[in-house]
Amino acid sequence: MLTQKETDFLTQTDKGTPMGDLFRRYWHPFLLTTELPENDGAPVRVRLLGEDLIVFRDTNGKVGLIDERCPHRGASLFFAINQECGLMCIYHGWKFDVNGDCVDMPSDLPGSNFKDKVHVASYPCIESAGAIWTYMGPAENKPQVPSYVMNVLPEENVMATRTMIYCNYLQSIEGNLDSTHLGTLHLYYDNMIPADLEYDKPGHPSPRFSNYITGTQKYARIDVQDTDYGYRLIAVRKTPKGNQHIRINNLALPVMTWIASSGGNGAVFTQLPVDDHNCMRVGFIVRPDKPFTAGERQAAESQAALLQDPDNPKLRLKRMDNDYHQDRVAQKTTNPPGIWPIPEQDYAVTETMGVIMDRTKEHLYHGDAAVIRLRQMLGKAARDLQEGVEPPGLNGGIAYHKIRSEDIVIGPNDDPWLVATDAGESTGRGERLR
């Protein structure tokens, strides 16, 4: 449970709030490169951390992210003409480059240099892993772009996605760090039928065996292992032969998460605040040993298109106002939520908590250990920053590229805590909950 004051502190990320200051000290992916395909193409509106911004690709292919409001008299630069290395406001013709500098003011007095004094707020951008990333903090504190696995692999081995979620970021990211909902929210009844039992031995199991374990072992012991960048969440379940099935998720503050998935692919998701009532999931599926083919990418795009509202491709098709297309028959025959597919199941439960969940009414239990730790870490980092203490994970010394999620079976006497430590980059410390 949190007080309303603590909830406000953690959930508000507009400019000038402590949590907003914390988020603005990290690089964040916010748009797919495929959403900004052409030099001098149409600018795109984005809202990030409560700020209305315009992103555009200039004549040379450079990406700019600037305040939507023209600093002259506030016309929207979404409607600007994108040409010759800048956006020209359609009201009086002031023009701005990717750095936010005013490079032309054709309607000014002849001989005036007023344009040299005018800038529009702008944020640096880079492109990596099929996404555009930005840093919205003070220039003097700009860290290196983190070497997350998707940023060091060739782009062919990464598939990026972006989805809008219609609730506050915190309840959304808490869902990424909550292992005990797997056996209910993501259960498909078929997975309760024993299968692939030959994988009940130390090693990487088949996805089907993992689903059987998470679907039938509702209880998971949760350990939270602190790291220099956030933490590792270790969920341990018993297998029929007495081995241990463990899933390791990782958090890099403030909101980058590595989600355990069986079958060799890794999934990394961030839930970045759009404003206090919405967030966006930018996800990266990584497959280090094998590039994704054009056919696989196309299939993923077609699948994603099925989940967008045909009348408004920027809206998700399954939303609270249509009860996520819940199927009450499927609920008793296919899967408990009666909602498809898996991400929509997560959106349904987190969005219907209310846009900002009332945490004064919750009752947390053992399975929420990682949720509690997330709140503690975010709160501490934000409070520390107000006192001048630098946020975690930004000193350049973190081997981010080594962070991996895991889905693995270990022997009855193996220590999950040590397995998790070996899988990551730094020595484990934190809460061993047994």
Ligand code: FES
């Ligand atoms: S409002 Fe943009 S140039 Fe005047």
Ligand SMILES: [Fe+2]
């Ligand atoms: Fe989930």
